[in-house]
Amino acid sequence: MIRNVSFDEIEAVRRHVYDALLGSTARSALPEEKQDELLAQACAEACDILDRWVNSPVWEGLRPAGRGPIADVIPDWRRVRPFLEPLGATLSRLSERRPGISGMPEIGDPEAYINQLIKQAESTGRHYRRFNREELFKQATDRIRVLQSSVCGAAADFAKGSKTRAQRRALARSALKAAGSFLLSAALILGGVPHQTHGTCEVTDNFALI
Numbered sequence: 001m002i003r004n005v006s007f008d009e010i011e012a013v014r015r016h017v018y019d020a021l022l023g024s025t026a027r028s029a030l031p032e033e034k035q036d037e038l039l040a041q042a043c044a045e046a047c048d049i050l051d052r053w054v055n056s057p058v059w060e061g062l063r064p065a066g067r068g069p070i071a072d073v074i075p076d077w078r079r080v081r082p083f084l085e086p087l088g089a090t091l092s093r094l095s096e097r098r099p100g101i102s103g104m105p106e107i108g109d110p111e112a113y114i115n116q117l118i119k120q121a122e123s124t125g126r127h128y129r130r131f132n133r134e135e136l137f138k139q140a141t142d143r144i145r146v147l148q149s150s151v152c153g154a155a156a157d158f159a160k161g162s163k164t165r166a167q168r169r170a171l172a173r174s175a176l177k178a179a180g181s182f183l184l185s186a187a188l189i190l191g192g193v194p195h196q197t198h199g200t201c202e203v204t205d206n207f208a209l210i
Contacts, residue, residue, distance in 0.1 A: 005053050007190040013045045014183040017176050024169060036165070039172040040158035043151045046179040050148035053186055054141060062189070064133035147182060150175040 020042035024035040053059055154172040157163050
């Protein structure tokens with residue numbers, strides 16, 4: 001049986017991912033062997049946490065209750081905003097721990113981030129009015145599995161010594177940037193989004209998946 005993934009576990013892996021990315025830049029003073037070690041460890045940890053996440057009760061609990069289109073979840077997207085306010089405190093806490101990484105989105109302004117979530121949901125609802133929510137959940141699950149495969153593959157490359165060092169590092173850094181962004185979303189799901197009512201749960205599910 002797959003046990004739930006905790007907020008602290010996700011945050012620990014997220015920090016290791018960022019440490020590996022920061023420690024393996026062109027300006028890093030660390031020896032190449034140490035850089036490889038950090039990248040390999042971060043990939044292995046990301047591989048494990050993504051596998052547990054996509055098979056966890058938490059992720060399964062985000063499965064939409066019905067097959068209706070996204071646009072029908074809630075007619076007025078502005079009504080979603082009160083349920084997203086708790087994200088602000090979590091975003092502030094996470095951003096304090098997070099170093100800046102080139103190629104990864106910054107969250108310097110939690111309010112602006114929440115506004116962007118709403119705009120994305122509105123846009124998706126307008127352009128894909130008949131898009132099935134269960135299909136959206138399946139696509140999100142598939143994307144997580146592809147991401148998991150990429151970090152697991154990078155970890156295996158380091159373990160086997162396959163490919164050149166430059167190839168291993170490039171693939172690992174690309175996969176870890178994507179994994180770091182996803183782990184931020186997973187941390188938000190665990191630490192900042194309330195599931196107080198059936199309707200609200202469906203809405204926050206779709207914000208997590210869009």
